[in-house]
Amino acid sequence: MPGAQERxxxxxxGAFQNMKKITRxxxxxxxxxxxxxxxxxxxxxxYSEHITHVITDLASAGxxxxxxxxxxxxxxxxxxxxxxxxxxxxxxAYNSSVIRAAEREVLAAKDAGQGYVLIxxxxxxxxxxxxxxxxxxxxxxxxxxxxxYEHAREIAAEITSMFGxxxxxxxxxxxRFVSMGTQEVSVRRFLPLETxxxxxxxxxxxxxxxxxxxxxxxxxxxALLPRYVESRLFAALLDAAASELASRQRAMKSATxxxxxxxxxxxxxxxxxxxxxxxxxxxxxxxxxxxxxADQGDDEDLLLDHLFSDPxxxxxxxxxxxxxxxxx
Amino acid sequence: MALHxxxxxxxxxxxxxxxxxxxxxxxxxxxxxMSGHVPFVGxxxxxxxxxxxxxxxxxxxxxxxxxxxxxxxxxxxNSRVTILSDVCEVSDTIDVARAKAAKDRATHLLAGDPNDxxxxxxxxxxxxxxxxxxxxxxxxxxx
Numbered sequence: 001m002p003g004a005q006e007r008x009x010x011x012x013x014g015a016f017q018n019m020k021k022i023t024r025x026x027x028x029x030x031x032x033x034x035x036x037x038x039x040x041x042x043x044x045x046x047y048s049e050h051i052t053h054v055i056t057d058l059a060s061a062g063x064x065x066x067x068x069x070x071x072x073x074x075x076x077x078x079x080x081x082x083x084x085x086x087x088x089x090x091x092x093a094y095n096s097s098v099i100r101a102a103e104r105e106v107l108a109a110k111d112a113g114q115g116y117v118l119i120x121x122x123x124x125x126x127x128x129x130x131x132x133x134x135x136x137x138x139x140x141x142x143x144x145x146x147x148x149y150e151h152a153r154e155i156a157a158e159i160t161s162m163f164g165x166x167x168x169x170x171x172x173x174x175x176r177f178v179s180m181g182t183q184e185v186s187v188r189r190f191l192p193l194e195t196x197x198x199x200x201x202x203x204x205x206x207x208x209x210x211x212x213x214x215x216x217x218x219x220x221x222x223a224l225l226p227r228y229v230e231s232r233l234f235a236a237l238l239d240a241a242a243s244e245l246a247s248r249q250r251a252m253k254s255a256t257x258x259x260x261x262x263x264x265x266x267x268x269x270x271x272x273x274x275x276x277x278x279x280x281x282x283x284x285x286x287x288x289x290x291x292x293x294a295d296q297g298d299d300e301d302l303l304l305d306h307l308f309s310d311p312x313x314x315x316x317x318x319x320x321x322x323x324x325x326x327x328x
Numbered sequence: 329m330a331l332h333x334x335x336x337x338x339x340x341x342x343x344x345x346x347x348x349x350x351x352x353x354x355x356x357x358x359x360x361x362m363s364g365h366v367p368f369v370g371x372x373x374x375x376x377x378x379x380x381x382x383x384x385x386x387x388x389x390x391x392x393x394x395x396x397x398x399x400x401x402x403x404x405x406n407s408r409v410t411i412l413s414d415v416c417e418v419s420d421t422i423d424v425a426r427a428k429a430a431k432d433r434a435t436h437l438l439a440g441d442p443n444d445x446x447x448x449x450x451x452x453x454x455x456x457x458x459x460x461x462x463x464x465x466x467x468x469x470x471x
Binding site for chain 2: 046058211
């Protein structure tokens with residue numbers, strides 16, 4: 001029946017138009033949020049830079065070495081893996097790539113005969129690991145798009161309390177925000193901390209730095225290191241948030257473009273189908289009219305033709321009717 | 329011979345400017361910094377930090393623990409004081425009503441249990457906030 005294909009296509013175009021509206025809205029939302037997230041990451045940088053600077057000063061004054069967060073374990077028996085994913089999907093490959101990197105770490109630890117403790121940030125990572133039967137030690141959800149320092153503090157407290165007790169090493173798997181166009185998955189050792197100063201050269205530097213410490217270098221260090229852990233975690237959270245939003249913006253942009261392309265393709269198909277239907281209909285009308293004209297005034301006509309010739313021309317397109325009147 | 333002051337919280341730079349003198353309270357006592365101070369790192373208490381300007385005006389900023397670092401003077405003799413703290417609040421960002429409520433709550437808790445450390449800290453924070461919020465631009469003098 002002509003028109004059926006056209007109707008089906010029209011419905012599909014409508015569906016894609018709705019989808020396009022949604023993805024377009026999500027793209028715009030992500031675009032405004034990513035700007036804020038990048039700004040938040042920029043605002044947090046001075047603190048973390050200063051704190052790193054102070055720690056380097058302390059290390060060069062010879063305070064480093066004996067603090068539990070700095071001490072290297074003799075043997076790594078259990079590895080802690082912290083994975084930063086997002087709460088919501090529709091962000092392209094963002095979640096799958098960081099989760100895969102974290103899973104590799106866990107499997108590597110298993111292969112080496114070490115235990116693992118998995119800490120997830122974001123619903124996606126939790127769902128992934130739980131579904132596959134991994135043991136998720138702690139899961140933090142609900143703030144991946146807009147993390148605050150409080151969240152970082154909470155996670156830091158959890159990690160530092162485990163470190164040295166049940167975990168000998170902690171690794172972070174997160175997505176580093178390089179630029180709007182580039183984000184890369186990064187897995188790095190987080191605890192024990194590395195101060196970047198080796199003890200041999202520390203003594204030489206101490207002579208030139210000559211910092212005064214109040215109350216004492218090791219007391220300052222003890223107060224400072226937990227803050228340092230927090231600020232590093234906060235930086236990772238902010239990087240992950242910016243990366244998530246940038247990925248989502250990109251994913252939604254290409255979804256919108258794809259929808260637009262499909263709408264165009266289907267519209268062309270639909271127009272063609274409509275044109276075909278019209279052509280067929282005209283052909284049928286012409287065919288019917290010609291058949292009727294040829295039949296007029298023929299003596300050999302059936303009685304039927306004369307009876308129905310008056311009311312039926314309006315229904316000339318009715319093929320069955322023309323068929324009845326086939327000439328002998 | 330300028331003294332540059334920066335108060336940095338984890339989320340942003342809360343205060344930045346030049347000053348004549350900075351007064352803070354470390355865990356061992358009050359300390360003042362002027363241009364040319366030796367490199368110094370100290371642990372701060374919950375206490376208002378006072379920034380004195382050349383024209384004798386002063387800014388008071390609530391600092392809830394943290395660190396103060398004086399970096400070595402550079403070639404032109406400029407010093408830099410950096411205060412790192414989880415919470416840095418200048419007077420116009422403080423919610424006085426909320427601080428008052430927090431103070432009442434903490435006082436109440438302390439009355440019930442004098443050994444409540446969390447309440448004691450909350451009380452100290454609230455008091456510092458109120459002091460900073462109600463601070464006139466200049467006038468109060470500490471020895």
